[in-house]
Amino acid sequence: MIGTGISVNSITARRRHPLARLAVVALALGLLGGGYALFAPSNSADAAIASGKADDVAEGKSLFVAHCSSCHGMNAEGTPMGPPLVGVGAAAVDFQVSSGRMPAANPGPQMQRKPLGEWVTPEAINQLSAYIMSLGGGPQRPSAEMVDPAKGDAAKGGELFRANCIQCHNFVGAGGALTYGKYAPNLNESTPEQIYEAMVTGPQAMPVFNDSTITPEDKRNMIAYIVQMRELKDPGGFGLGRIGPVTEGLVVWIAGLSFMSLTAIWITAKKRKK
Amino acid sequence: MTTTLNNATLNNATLNGAALKETPKPIAGTASYLDDRLGAGSFLKRNLRKVFPDHWSFLLGEIALYSFIILLLTGTFLTFWFKPGMGHVVYDGPYQQLRGVTMSEAYASTLKISFEVRGGLLMRQMHHWAALLFVAGMMVHMLRVFFTGAYRKPRELNWIIGVLLLTLALAEGLTGYSLPDDLLSGAGLRITEGVAISLPLIGTYLTFFLFGGEYPGEDVIARFYSLHILLIPGILLALISAHMILMWVQKHTQMPGTGRSNTNVVGAPFYPAFMLKAGAYFLFTFTAIAGLGTFAQINPIWLFGPYTPSDISAGSQPDFYMGFLEGALRIMPAWEINFLGYTLPLSVLIPALVPMGIVMTGLALYPFLEQWVTGDRREHHIADRPRNNPHRTSIGISAVTFYGILWLLGANDEISAFFHIDLYHTTIFGRFAIILGPALAYAITYRICMGLQRKDADVMSHGVESGVIKRMPNGQYIEVHVPPAEDIADHLRGKALIPIVPGEADSEGIPPKGARSILGKARAMMSKKYGTEHIPLEEDGHGHGHAALGPGEGDHKEVH
Structure with missing residues (x-):
């Protein structure tokens, strides 16, 4: 304030105005909300609510509580068993749930792809996604x-x-x-x-x-x-798993050499004299 | 020659219904023309009747021989289109997934062979399968020679030629699969560079010499091409010829059996019986290679993509014969020595040189070490049955285990991915197994050999089970044993004693001359271990009667 030419006293006085706190809170909220509306992805939870999908969020939350909350916490805040899901976005929800990796069958080094549970429908994934997006946004699902x-x-x-x-x-x-x-x-x-x-x-x-x-x-x-x-159809015959020389080596030893040994035994075989 | 032709013509040919009295002039004339100038008649007469012993395992080496012939033919086909250049070209061929991608001429021409040249993919695949079968054939042949002791005098030098052939085959394979300049073989080339540059003192110079500058440079494919199609196959061809000539001159070893001795060879003559078999076996080899080349895709370089030093794929493996080096590299702890600003990367040097050194040097020296230990300077033309030299067999299986564990761990990432085993667990397993495995294999093999010897001794002394159960007057049941068939008995009688160098002290406590030094004592000790006969064959003196003996006389062996 020194050197700015504005009286320190007048600012102090305004700060102490009865409505000052209210004004500051309003200003901060306005900046935050307005800034968020400007910069946040357009189809966020707000958009979901605006387009009449508020139900999806509620439905998603109940699905979340039923199937996910035991590891990720009641509000997706995370537990020692599972990470927080605030901000992971609809893309993560769709990837994990549509591939059967989530809900996890058992904790291990890595979650595996598995057949989908009965409740996992495209609609359920949409609802879960809407709920997770409503918590903190994140990457969106790609369009077709x-x-x-x-x-x-x-x-x-x-x-x-x-x-x-x-x-x-x-x-x-x-x-x-x-x-x-x-x-x-x-x-x-x-x-x-x-x-x-x-x-x-x-x-x-x-x-x-x-x-x-x-x-x-x-x-x-x-x-x-x-x-x-x-x-791509393998032009050279069976693809052998397309993992390179490991299966090729197995084939030459198991098929190739067995064949060669059997034919060697065959052409040198003799009738035993009785 | 002329006589053979005469007989054949007389027997088979007829002219106007009347049997020929003499060889037609065109045949006799040509034959004697050639005979006069080449002297081939007496040579063929002598050699066409060469006798070859018959055992299926004696054909294993021929797998390698015939694969080599197929390699020469298919390889020549491939050279017609392959361009060993590293100049950059943009691909515009029929394979969609690489159109517009920059690649080397070598890679582009291999794609052309695969997708545009008629029969090109089949030839490429046959060439690669033949290469795998070539090395695999050499390996099983070598194991057969080792376990039957066929490397013993006078065949030690031929054994050395075989070891050289195997080493060269590995080099031939490495230079060969590097040629297409694809991403997979590039990974192998990168390891080759890593090994070369890790050599102390000369590493950097050697690498720059090999690659013509910084890795990968522009030269290495063309250089490998010269090595792969000219130098190494030339040496291989020369050594294979030497190998065959020596085998021919020294005659093949034979399995012990009726009428077979160290001074004769029992078997079929080269012409016609053995030649027919060898011809048939070539066709079987061809069938295996053509069949694999047709139905099983090998080295699909279009899936791998062109080589870029910055890219590397999961599951990058060498061809099977390099797998043991890959495995050694994978289980090696990350050791290195930094001294006066120089680094000695043991984590690369040891796996690259030590297993190869142990295997190849061990192979080359074994005949001489065995001779030194047993003091056996005799000629051997009868093959040992593996059980009858249990220490040799155990050492062999030990080495096979050492090699096999390294080979297995060369694929540890695939094992980890497909069987869901923690990758690090496979590495730690490998570090223990490479020490414990060979020792365990030695002990187990030794026990198995002794068990088999005991079985042989049993057959000789008690005969074989006849399937006839006999009730004795006292109510006891026994199974009647009959003597083994004569050929089996002769086969078993082929067991030869292993000589032992004298090492026992005489009555005054003075050991014999050679066994006084520390080395001499060690030699005498090893010799005793190596050669001591634990289960001598005892022929059954009382023959058939034995089974009918009453209780209390070794009968527990007969009642099963």
């Missing part, structure tokens, strides 16, 4: 167009796939081992949407590839590559 393999450039996606994914997921997404019992799963069962969501949310041991690391368009290219590779 964003993950349409037909719209991607597979060759370009392949280069990105080799640079970013294969060190864990193998050349063609056949999966691979990680440390401490964790593993990078086989990508053959993942839907394009799940692949996208895994990239933006980084589930379990996987790092996050957000939009500044890999643009949504490049993500679609990668999805195109993954999908085309798993649909």
